[in-house]
Amino acid sequence: MGYGMMPMLLAADGDVDFSIHHLLGYEFMGTTVYLTTSHVCMLIIIATIMIFALVARKKFANAQEVPTGLQNVIEFVVEVLESFVSSAMGKHGKKYMYYVGTLFIFVLFSNISGLFGLRPPTADFGTTFCLAMITWFMIQYNNVKYNKLGVITGLFQPLPFLFPINLIGEIATPISMSLRLFGNIMAGTVMLSLWYGLMPFLAKIGIPAFLHAYLDLFSGAIQAYVFAMLTMVFVTDKIGDN
């Protein structure tokens, strides 16, 4: 699903709009690449997280023994992420907490950004596939690091003729992970834009709040949790008992 295909979405109906828009095209190595709504929304989300991080850093420069206000919130977030990672990864949790925590916060903010009128960057297959590929390289790195030659022999387990299926199973991981996140968030985006585009004016008051609560907040939070959880499960699976 390249960028070229998306703009012809629903060309007949101007009211319903959930496509990725091209804002600025420029030449890069012979092809025209575009700055899209996904990039802009992602930059807004990154800026939000960065500002929060900088405020938190400033706050912790003179941290109190007994936390109050914002310090409470920050400590709560860190503690929740820490227990989340260590419950799934055990003793390896310390090493992966920073990546998984960052991933979780970014995906969560991306998913719920539909609530603030942005087009969620995770409703773009480009974003989710990149995130899944990072996870996949992490999985394979740990596979090679801990299993050494078992990477090759493991593909022939339990029976040699299962090799093609095992190989497909390895390669399918990033595709299924990225499509899961993309599909869920895209479905929410499509549903909400259909509602906003096609319903009469009165139906747009009040009722979308429930749709936003389910499709953006609930579904988004669950999917962010699942994405981070699957990352940890796959990595821990490759590390094994080492």
Next chain:
Amino acid sequence: MEQITNEGLILACSAVGAGLAMIAGIGPGVGQGYAAGQGAAAVGRNPGAKGDIMSTMLLGQAVAETTGLYGLVIALLLMYANPMLSKFLSL
């Protein structure tokens, strides 16, 4: 029958195909419901392990959901980014 253009036929069949693709939603519905029911039974037997049961259940449900989402992606492709239109009509 003469009034049906090639483009119209492709669009109509794509719409039907998108609808058929969403039949894939049955599987995840049954699977997720079963997982949720088993999760509820497990919490009933052992309320102390609620957190573990919840996380395991959500993970299983998310994996069960994948096949349905493949159907959704196919439907979205057929509806909004139809590869056949551009291939046969060189739009």
